[in-house]
Amino acid sequence: MIDYGHAYCEATGKPAPTQAPRLTPLFQQIAAGTLLPPRGQQAVDLGLTAHSLNDPREDPPLYEYYQWVLAHYFAEQPPHELTAKLIGMAFTCANLFQTDLPQPLTINPWQVESLTTFPLATRRAIVVENNGIFIWLFKRHPTWPLINQAGNDFNPTYVQLLQELEQRGLQLTYLGDLDSRGIQMADYLFQQLQKTSIEQFTALQTPTQVATWLAVHGKSDLKRQRTRRLTVQQPVFQTEMDSVCLLHQFVEQEQLIADYERLMPAWLDEA
Structure with missing residues (x-):
């Protein structure tokens, strides 16, 4: 077995970061050609925060080490991973419309008018904040009706299409990151809707459920960046914001896959 940490130290003169051993199983999977989930999910599965392998600002020494190993050992065999780069100025969904086209579908502005009367394949759908979570859930459950909210991409x-869908009776609920910005995005998205009740929108991510997830899965925000207080309009989201800010804990969607897989089918089956 290759000692990547030792090799990194010998080549760069820098000690391997303290978290380096956590990446060893990932490098073994890359070497074996295993299909990996999106990179944020990989990081959380290793006990890291979701952006550790994507954003050099999250953990600079670990990111540098990760990139060094990829460049020196896997240049000819890049990771076989699902990408989270799904959309630009569009609408990405899975199993909403009655069609034989391969899923997921990415809908552009010129298609919206036609799709306002296109037959629906479901009465309920779950809006997922994170690109990577959307595609990972779809990969694991290819028949679930999902809508990719893509972070703050409120194009x-x-x-427009989300409003058209709820006008047609599609019931929507939401799942996102449990940090200040994630809760603020949920609040903003809810304000764009016209027919969806707050009870329905938060059916899976209630204040009680949020508090439980923070207690069980919460990560300490030592830099106080992800748990700073942000403005929200809805009292429900104010309660959730209070929990995050008071505890200085956050939870990323990648940590909740098992819980999602338990909760989502029951809500979808209620339709």
Whole structure:
């Protein structure tokens, strides 16, 4: 077995970061050609925060080490991973419309008018904040009706089609990151909707459920960046914001896959 940490130290003169051993199983999977989930899920599965392998600002020494190993050992065999780069100015969904086209579908602005009367394949759908979570859930459960919210990508096509779908009776609920920005995004998205009740929108991510997830899975925000207080409009989201800010804990969606897989089918089956 290759000692990547030792090799890194010998080549760079820098000690391997303290978290380096956590990446060893990942490097073994890459070497074996294993299909990996999106990179944020990989990081959380290793006990890291979701952005550790994507964002050099999250943990600079670990990110540098990770990139060094990829460049020196896997240049000819890059990771076989699902990408989270799904959309630009569009609407990405799975199993919403009655069609034989391969899923997921990415809908552009020119298609919106036609799709306002296109037959629906479901009465309920779950809006998922994170690109990577959307595609990972779809990969694991290819028949679930999902809508990719794509973080803060509230583009006009997305908002217009979401409003059209709820006007047609599609019931929507939401799942996102449990940090200040994630809760603020949920609040903002809810304000764009016209027919969806707050009870339905938060059916899976209630204040009680949020508090439980923070207690069980919460990560300490030592830098106080992800748990700073942000403005929200809905009292439900104010309660959730209070929990995050008071505890200085956050939870990333990648940590909740098992819980999602337990909760989502029951809600979808209620339709």
